[in-house]
Amino acid sequence: MTDLTAQLAHLQTPCLLLDEAKMARNVTRMQARAEQLGVTLRPHLKTSKSIEVARRTLTGGTGPATVSTLAEAEAFAAAGLRDILYAVGITPHKLGRVLALRASGCDLTILLDSLPQAEAVAAAARASGQAIPSFIEIDSDGHRGGLQAGDAALIEIGKLLEDSGAGLRGVLTHAGESYGVSGTQAHERFSEKERDATVSAAEALRAAGLPCPVVSVGSTPTAVAARDLTGVTELRAGVFAFFDLVMAGIGACSIDDIALSVLATVIGHQPERGWILIDAGWMAMSRDRGTAAQAVDQAYGLVCDAQGNLLEDLILLKTNQEHGIIARRDGAAGPLPDFPIGAQLRILPNHACATAAQFDRYHVLPAKGAAPLQEWPRFGGW
Amino acid sequence: MTDLTAQLAHLQTPCLLLDEAKMARNVTRMQARAEQLGVTLRPHLKTSKSIEVARRTLTGGTGPATVSTLAEAEAFAAAGLRDILYAVGITPHKLGRVLALRASGCDLTILLDSLPQAEAVAAAARASGQAIPSFIEIDSDGHRGGLQAGDAALIEIGKLLEDSGAGLRGVLTHAGESYGVSGTQAHERFSEKERDATVSAAEALRAAGLPCPVVSVGSTPTAVAARDLTGVTELRAGVFAFFDLVMAGIGACSIDDIALSVLATVIGHQPERGWILIDAGWMAMSRDRGTAAQAVDQAYGLVCDAQGNLLEDLILLKTNQEHGIIARRDGAAGPLPDFPIGAQLRILPNHACATAAQFDRYHVLPAKGAAPLQEWPRFGGW
Numbered sequence: 001m002t003d004l005t006a007q008l009a010h011l012q013t014p015c016l017l018l019d020e021a022k023m024a025r026n027v028t029r030m031q032a033r034a035e036q037l038g039v040t041l042r043p044h045l046k047t048s049k050s051i052e053v054a055r056r057t058l059t060g061g062t063g064p065a066t067v068s069t070l071a072e073a074e075a076f077a078a079a080g081l082r083d084i085l086y087a088v089g090i091t092p093h094k095l096g097r098v099l100a101l102r103a104s105g106c107d108l109t110i111l112l113d114s115l116p117q118a119e120a121v122a123a124a125a126r127a128s129g130q131a132i133p134s135f136i137e138i139d140s141d142g143h144r145g146g147l148q149a150g151d152a153a154l155i156e157i158g159k160l161l162e163d164s165g166a167g168l169r170g171v172l173t174h175a176g177e178s179y180g181v182s183g184t185q186a187h188e189r190f191s192e193k194e195r196d197a198t199v200s201a202a203e204a205l206r207a208a209g210l211p212c213p214v215v216s217v218g219s220t221p222t223a224v225a226a227r228d229l230t231g232v233t234e235l236r237a238g239v240f241a242f243f244d245l246v247m248a249g250i251g252a253c254s255i256d257d258i259a260l261s262v263l264a265t266v267i268g269h270q271p272e273r274g275w276i277l278i279d280a281g282w283m284a285m286s287r288d289r290g291t292a293a294q295a296v297d298q299a300y301g302l303v304c305d306a307q308g309n310l311l312e313d314l315i316l317l318k319t320n321q322e323h324g325i326i327a328r329r330d331g332a333a334g335p336l337p338d339f340p341i342g343a344q345l346r347i348l349p350n351h352a353c354a355t356a357a358q359f360d361r362y363h364v365l366p367a368k369g370a371a372p373l374q375e376w377p378r379f380g381g382w
Numbered sequence: 383m384t385d386l387t388a389q390l391a392h393l394q395t396p397c398l399l400l401d402e403a404k405m406a407r408n409v410t411r412m413q414a415r416a417e418q419l420g421v422t423l424r425p426h427l428k429t430s431k432s433i434e435v436a437r438r439t440l441t442g443g444t445g446p447a448t449v450s451t452l453a454e455a456e457a458f459a460a461a462g463l464r465d466i467l468y469a470v471g472i473t474p475h476k477l478g479r480v481l482a483l484r485a486s487g488c489d490l491t492i493l494l495d496s497l498p499q500a501e502a503v504a505a506a507a508r509a510s511g512q513a514i515p516s517f518i519e520i521d522s523d524g525h526r527g528g529l530q531a532g533d534a535a536l537i538e539i540g541k542l543l544e545d546s547g548a549g550l551r552g553v554l555t556h557a558g559e560s561y562g563v564s565g566t567q568a569h570e571r572f573s574e575k576e577r578d579a580t581v582s583a584a585e586a587l588r589a590a591g592l593p594c595p596v597v598s599v600g601s602t603p604t605a606v607a608a609r610d611l612t613g614v615t616e617l618r619a620g621v622f623a624f625f626d627l628v629m630a631g632i633g634a635c636s637i638d639d640i641a642l643s644v645l646a647t648v649i650g651h652q653p654e655r656g657w658i659l660i661d662a663g664w665m666a667m668s669r670d671r672g673t674a675a676q677a678v679d680q681a682y683g684l685v686c687d688a689q690g691n692l693l694e695d696l697i698l699l700k701t702n703q704e705h706g707i708i709a710r711r712d713g714a715a716g717p718l719p720d721f722p723i724g725a726q727l728r729i730l731p732n733h734a735c736a737t738a739a740q741f742d743r744y745h746v747l748p749a750k751g752a753a754p755l756q757e758w759p760r761f762g763g764w
Contacts, residue, residue, distance in 0.1 A: 012452075012476070012764060046703055068665075068704045070394075088661060088704045089649035092724045094394070113650055116723040144705055145650045145659050176702065267471035268495055268527045277527050279470060283450075284764075287669035287736055320558065321428055321735055322450045322470045323526055341498040342474045353703055354669055357740075360763055381742055382394060382666075 004365070007373050008306050008344055013265040014284035016359040017346065019308070021367040022259035023241055027057050030223065030240050037229045042066050042085065042216065044238030047353045050362065051079045052376035057241050066236050070097045071381045077106040085109045087172070089137065089145055092120040099128055109169050113137040113146050118157040122164030133169040134161050135216065140197035141190060143176035149201040158210040170214030171201045178221040182250040182295070187225035194222055199231035221252045242352040245302060249294035260356060261304065261346040264324065266339045276326040276336060280347060282319040286354035300324065301347040308346055311337060316347050386747070389755050390688050390726055395647040396666035398741040399728065401690070403749040404641035405623055409439050412605065412622050419611045424448050424467065424598065426620030429735045432744065433461045434758035439623050448618050452479045453763045459488040467491045469554065471519065471527055474502040481510050491551050495519040495528050500539040504546030515551040516543050517598065522579035523572060525558035531583040540592040552596030553583045556618070560603040564632040564677070569607035576604055581613035603634045624734035627684060631676040642738060643686065643728040646706065648721045658708040658718055662729060664701040668736035682706065683729040690728055693719060698729050
């Protein structure tokens, strides 16, 4: 029994494993990309929701960050982060918490894409006498929200933000549709869409006499593939630190880059059906089936031994709340590897953000195998 | 503005709402069924994971319960529950926690379906000198685990449990395949399968001179449809307390029975696409798409106004982590109800177990509208 096997044997399953060495490699690679492209890296911390991961992901340990909830902003601000972008469209009833965070010394910025939102922000800035620097969201690919770069409302919103003292921080886009295409060339085209949309929006704002210091783009696929970010000032990406099967399926990483897995235990066998039952169901994996629409459907995940070695052709075929069914990919019954009751296996997840969210901590496989496992807490909520 | 609307306006969204009156009605109905059928009701608490809900769901407030994790067993035992069934196949490394719970005075029972599991349980019982009363899982529908009722291993396992002092508490099945069929008649056929399999297994054990005091069956659909449980002693069901769109889709409840919803806020509009954006994405709803394979696909949920009134033809079409896109069911663009930025809406979930698990508390709409909202905590983990 290796040191690692012995350490894993002490864990209650299911639990979440994080390979620190793989994460460090992923982070180093993305930081090098940002440097090479001449932009600031603003990692999205919605994937990890962990102070310990943030310290290892952000430039200088506390550098610019993106979050998806005010709960994240509050937790990371309390841990010392001072430059946080809340990248979900603001609503009036959240402005109280935004103002409180800004008053505490955190440069929290917000996102909006409509005049009613800008009016609410402007009113709050006037009423409080505080700046609430805002990004205007630009739609670069029809994914979700955002204004078209040429929309006249852009200027109207920018003026209202500036005139009210709220402040216009810049423009932002996220090419979420890049997740739906495969390969570096396809992702690079989405990166170009991000750049075109934001740079032309920034130019329109500047031509109207408005400031637009920050031009922010990004998604993990476009960040991995970008070749030219002229005019862009910052790059956002989240899942790159952990990667997952969805990212591998579109060629944004290799399977070997995936730093996150779920440790599970064999609880039963149904040999006539070709099934091995484990104690990791959808409560552990999440219900995410992001590879279902990809060229290779990984069901609920790829199966590895406890050391992390991929077991060819074994997938987590089905899940119930606390049960998982492992089977051969081809669906054939017949002999399976002989894993006795109590044996541990690891499952690589479809979607790191969704799987990690099912757990309250990471068990960290240290860069050097012999060191003891660490526990890093993670948080959730809004 | 009604009292309820004013109270909801104070909540940060997304958050989880529980309609106490609907829950009470669902619970009363299931308790009446169990009484009429002459069986003990052993609710599954994996749906709610809440002490407050358990008190309102269990017979006498502390009656027999089912759980899906040892974390649930520990939390409910600490709250005073004394009869808990951990209904996921046991593994050797979990027996320490089982023994600790039993030593604390909780009659925790466990589940197994193989000789290696029984050997581990027998060894732990001998080593500790404590009973570990166990259920043998019977497969009634090919859903997942369990022995066939006629399997010779049944007797061998029963003898080993009895001889070792662990103890055989009974037999158990769960017709999980009942979720895949629709209508009372179809569910009643699965109820008959549950009864046939467990009663014949119990008879085989008794014929071999073994005790089998408990014969346990159940799933929400079969519990709702069961007409004759002769030979069965207890009925298990979980989601019945809240219900959800999956249960409504197979006719196990009506839409009006659904007690759980997610409160969300409008954060944007894309009128050309026929979209309303809200701040509830899959992190709030879960990734569960359980209605996808049903006659009516509800996408990520049905949309109601803040008061809970269903808005015809509006569904939560797509989700990202913290964004939801509401659209017309028919996919048509064009005029939508005029919900301004900041308006609150409620979403009925596909799967109550999965959606509730995304939150750490319930905001409880009291049976009488004017009373203040309560907060009931819920827990997770393993």
